[in-house]
Amino acid sequence: MKKINIRTSHPYDVVIERGAVRKCGELIAEITSSRKAVIVTDDTVGGLYGETVLTSLRNSGFECDIFTFPHGEQSKCLSNLGDIFDFLCKCNITRSDILIALGGGVVGDITGFAAASFLRGIDFVQIPTTLLAQVDSSVGGKTAVNIKGGKNLVGAFKQPSLVICDSDTLKTLPRETLAEGMGECIKYGMIRDEKLFELMESHTLDTLDEIMDEMVYACVDIKRSVVENDEFDKGERMLLNFGHTLGHALEAWHNYTDYAHGYGVAAGMCMITDILAPDLSDRLKKCCEAYELPTGTDIPMSELLPFCKIDKKNEAKNINYIVCREIGKGEIVKVPFDEFCRLMEGK
Ligand code: NAD
Ligand code: MG
Secondary structure: OEEEEEOOOOOEEEEEOOOHHHHHHHHHHOOOOOOEEEEEEEHHHHHHHHHHHHHHHHHOOOEEEEEEEOOOHHHOEHHHHHHHHHHHHHOOOOOOOEEEEEEOHHHHHHHHHHHHHHHHOOEEEEEEOOHHHHHHHOOOOEEEEEEOOEEEEEEEEOOOOEEEEOHHHHHHOOHHHHHHHHHHHHHHHHHHOHHHHHHHHOOOHHHHHHHHHHHHHHHHHHHHHHHHHOOOOOOHHHHHHOOHHHHHHHHHHOOOOOOOHHHHHHHHHHHHHHHHOHHHHHHHHHHHHHOOOOOOOOOOHHHHHHHHHOOOOOOOOEEEEEEEEEOOEEEEEEEEHHHHHHHHOOO
């Protein structure tokens, strides 16, 4: 078992261990005095791992119920949140009980926000089952739901009490969903850790399982250090946005349908590296290709740039972009938006 302690305002452990899902009850019993829990999951993950988690919790003395909703981003919404609250009431969940998010980022984000707001806050545990959720969304305490006005616009900072990463669960992921998670992993290597990048570039999507635990550990550890320094996203945490400025623009151009976030991140990293650090471009693109990720787009930059403007993290006139001029060394650069446009259009 590997463990990473995250020292945020509420410190917690991330446990990385194959087979951990089967003994999650024991792990959770160590971090709470309550013996009452509700598992929140989606229908796909619930069908695969719901029984296992339920059994483990009951064997550890928990009274436990499970709330299942349809998989997909459209479930990360206020009406589903309302249904979760109603279910918690029906189960007589009190402030000392615990919620368990079993699934990908969608389940983690909505369950985290439910935990942040139900009875003004109760504890929750993350059991992330996608690569993206293990290396990114389950750690760091950002929780949210989507509203008509945009993605993740309503949420809270709420750190989990424990994160349990079992890489065996990643074996049932569709190939494309696994590949998508690699977009964020390659990002971590680029911004902070050349050794991690070398590990990834020496494998492919087909041999990824061989390095999975080592890679997940390294990625979570990078997220840990960034989040510990900037829990509430006011500075350094922006580094995690490498590839995301153009990546978000690509997602938005596609109307947030049929274009995965991880693909946007990969293409966005390659595009900005092509322009600002061309010497690194080949290596980065080869690595993305090995994990079946895009390395660019045919959409003209002039059509993408308007979508960069509306990124909610950017102040009105300026834009923060991330560049890696060496592998393992990300930098945050703040420039007026017009200058960013000129740079990206090669003017
Ligand atoms: P997801 O939760 O929708 O999962 C993707 C699909 O995989 C779903 O259909 C799910 O049912 C299925 N699935 C999950 N685990 C599986 C498994 N082990 N085997 C088979 N199928 C499985 O998507 P995601 O990519 O995990 O997360 C995306 C969400 O995460 C977005 O809403 C995004 O905004 C959010 N996010 C949040 C943060 C954060 O810091 N909170 C960071 C990044 C992304
Ligand atoms: Mg991302």
